[in-house]
Amino acid sequence: MVCSWLDYKLRLGSFFMDQALLLSEDFNFTLVNFRPVKFKIKNFKKIYKIEKDIHENKITLLYIYYPVFKLFKNNYFLKLIERKAFRILNNYLKKNNISVDLLHAQSIYDAAFWTLSYHEEYKIPFLITEHNQFTLKKVNRQKIKKLDAIFSKSKFNLVVSDDLIRQFANNHFFGEFVNVGNTVDETLFNHKNKTQSDYFEILTVGAYTPVKDQITTLKALKVIDNLNNQKIKFTWIGINAWGTDFQEEVNELISSFDFKNIQIEIVKIASKTEIVSALQKADVFVFTSICETFGVSPLEALFVGVPVVTTQCGGINEFMNDRNGVVVPVKDFNAVAENVIKIINKELQFDSELISKEAIDKFGSNAFKEKMIPLYKQALEQ
Structure with missing residues (x-):
């Protein structure tokens, strides 16, 4: 899973972790989050480094740091940054005997863009799930051009609600979408221990x-x-x-x-x-x-x-x-x-x-x- 937001300590993206755990009897998951860091001296030790967390002692979470340059946005140079990040990731996966058969981008911004690039580089199939509000406001032209490729090359375009299908339509994307909803852990959230308060x-x-x-x-x-x-x-x-x-x-x-x-x-x-x-x-x-x-x-x-x-x-x-x-x-x-x-x-x-x-x-x-x-x-x- 390539996750648009993920932080084990802050519990950001916790439902990505829970879904991976839920499906882990049938599939082996590694969750990846690509994190931008400004190209400054104080950040040098982080750039192109991988941090690792473990969810429930079963699911591996990887945070991959890559440099961003405020004024320099040449497409060729950005591609080099992507490829370097992918090499770092692949070296880690190879070292830990992890082979990738399928990519699952969790939300378009920015997971799906990383996933599309990884697919184009290594020909691994992918699918996407959109969880977030979808809008083209403040999205640069380069990314807008890539959206058609994301939707057309994805094996399935999944959404968590019909409302998202309407949001895509409002932005002139009318492809096929599969509503898979979301899930909650009923072993934790259930009616068994309801109590009465004085209030x-x-x-x-x-x-x-x-x-x-x-x-x-x-x-x-x-x-x-x-x-x-x-x-x-x-x-x-x-x-x-x-x-x-x-x-x-x-x-x-x-x-x-x-x-x-x-x-x-x-x-x-x-x-x-x-x-x-x-x-x-x-x-x-x-x-x-x-x-x-x-x-x-x-x-x-x-x-x-x-x-x-x-x-x-x-x-x-x-x-x-x-x-x-x-x-x-x-x-x-x-x-x-x-x-x-x-x-x-x-x-x-x-x-x-x-x-x-x-x-x-x-x-x-x-x-x-x-x-x-x-x-x-x-x-x-x-």
């Missing part, structure tokens, strides 16, 4: 960023705070999940709402085990993103049997229905508040076991294997 527990998970639009969540909480005097707790997990410290900014934002009746807990970053613990006592999961390609966090909530109140942000269409929660318009904080209050007052009730079962049946490990294993085998046979 009505509202939970959200996500990095603090405009596209996640947590301000709409806070506006909804303010409406609830003004209308309700029950013991309510709101927990926001992962404000720093994308690597930037937003603690001070988030604290100031929350203070500006002057909540009277709602207890607030902010968690900068959390492990999956810690997220599961929070979900097991949650009464509702609130998700007010503007635009998603899938929405792993609300799906994790469903796996644990927690009903979800979410905005119509795109990717959630893969798993939301009237048995597991409510979908409201983007930025409509009044609709978010109204439905959370209905759940507080038991005007809206959901079957937690049914929520969990339906989510796991559709997106659990068995379902994901049934989608991916035939695709890998077909790609290898063609």
